[in-house]
Amino acid sequence: xxxxxxxxxxxxxxxxxxxxxxxxxxxxxxxxxxxxxxxxxxxxxxxxxxxxxxxxxxxxxxxxxxxxxxxxxxxxxxxxxxxxxxxxxxxxxxxxxxxxxxxxx
Numbered sequence: 001x002x003x004x005x006x007x008x009x010x011x012x013x014x015x016x017x018x019x020x021x022x023x024x025x026x027x028x029x030x031x032x033x034x035x036x037x038x039x040x041x042x043x044x045x046x047x048x049x050x051x052x053x054x055x056x057x058x059x060x061x062x063x064x065x066x067x068x069x070x071x072x073x074x075x076x077x078x079x080x081x082x083x084x085x086x087x088x089x090x091x092x093x094x095x096x097x098x099x100x101x102x103x104x105x
Contacts, residue, residue, distance in 0.1 A: 008032055009024055
């Protein structure tokens, strides 16, 4: 979800500014997600999507939007882990780094 939000920031950024200022409106994130899925559908791709988070205020807001937009999912796969577990996995992916960087967090 962060990648979609970053794409929105680039798209919405004032051409005169170095960076996007403020919070990306959730409607813009939703619009970009819908565009990605519509593109896959129109090209005939049969894809399952993994949302690695959400930008909505509550998880129920995200689920309500997703179900209304795309229909009831064929399956849900809720996955959670502790920050410690995520840190272990991140260090393994980054050649045994000693500390998790701020970007890694």
